[in-house]
Amino acid sequence: MALINPSILSADFARLAEEATAVEGADWLHVDVMDNHFVPNLTLGVPVVESLSKATDTPLDLHLMIEDPDRWAPQYIEAGAGSVTFHVEAAAAPVRLAREIRAKGARASMALKPATPIEPYEDLLPELDMLLIMTVEPGFGGQAFLDIMLPKIRRTRELISRHGLEMWLQVDGGVSAATIERCAEAGADVFVAGSAVYSADDPAKAVRDLREKAET
Numbered sequence: 311m312a313l314i315n316p317s318i319l320s321a322d323f324a325r326l327a328e329e330a331t332a333v334e335g336a337d338w339l340h341v342d343v344m345d346n347h348f349v350p351n352l353t354l355g356v357p358v359v360e361s362l363s364k365a366t367d368t369p370l371d372l373h374l375m376i377e378d379p380d381r382w383a384p385q386y387i388e389a390g391a392g393s394v395t396f397h398v399e400a401a402a403a404p405v406r407l408a409r410e411i412r413a414k415g416a417r418a419s420m421a422l423k424p425a426t427p428i429e430p431y432e433d434l435l436p437e438l439d440m441l442l443i444m445t446v447e448p449g450f451g452g453q454a455f456l457d458i459m460l461p462k463i464r465r466t467r468e469l470i471s472r473h474g475l476e477m478w479l480q481v482d483g484g485v486s487a488a489t490i491e492r493c494a495e496a497g498a499d500v501f502v503a504g505s506a507v508y509s510a511d512d513p514a515k516a517v518r519d520l521r522e523k524a525e526t
C-alpha cells in the first residue's frame with residue numbers, strides 16, 4: 311500500500327478549492343501550517359482549513375509547523391482535519407497531545423526534523439497513528455531530497471515492525487518520481503509531494519504515477 315498526499319503548499323492559494331479537486335484520486339490532501347516562528351515562513355490558519363474541508367471530499371492531513379501545537383491542534387480538528395501532525399521539537403507534552411488528538415477523533419501523528427533522531431521516542435510509537443520523517447528542513451516547498459534521511463526511515467520502519475504496530479510512516483520533502491522508490495524501499499508508505507504534483511501538467515496523473523512507482 312502506498313498513500314500519496316499532495317501538498318497544497320505548491321498550489322495556487324487564490325484557487326485552493328480548484329487545486330484541491332485537481333488532485334482527485336489523491337489519498338489525503340497535505341496542508342502545511344507555518345507560523346513564521348517554528349519555521350521561517352507563513353502560510354494559513356484555522357479559517358482556511360475550515361473552508362478547504364468544505365470544498366473537498368479528500369481528507370485533510372494537517373502538518374503543523376508551528377510553536378505551541380498543544381494549544382492549536384484541537385482547533386484544526388474542529389476545522390475538519392482528519393489527521394494532525396505536530397513536531398516533537400515544538401510540543402510541550404507529546405503524549406498528552408497525541409491522546410487528545412485521538413480522543414477528538416483524528417489520527418495522531420508526530421514529525422521529526424532532519425536532525426531529530428527517532429530513538430529517544432521509540433516508547434511513544436504506540437500513541438501514534440503515523441510518524442513523519444522530514445526529508446528536507448521544514449519551511450519551504452521545492453527543496454532537494456535529503457538522501458541522508460534514508461537510514462532513519464529504515465531504522466524507524468524496523469522499530470515499528472519490532473513493536474508490531476500498524477502505524478503509517480510518512481516522508482515529506484523533495485519526494486518525486488526520482489526519489490519515491492528509495493523512500494518506499496526504506497520503508498515509508500505515505501508520501502507527501504508538493505512541487506512534483508502541482509508543477510505537473512496533469513496533477514492527477516502525477517499522483518497516479520507516483521503511487522505506481524512507490525508500489526513497484
Ligand code: DX5
Nearest residue numbers: 317448449451452484504505
Ligand atoms: C515543507 C513542507 C512540505 C512541502 C513539500 O516544509 O512540509 O510539505 O510542501 O514540498 P516538496 O514536495 O516540493 O518538497
Ligand code: ZN
Nearest residue numbers: 342373482502
Ligand atoms: Zn509538510
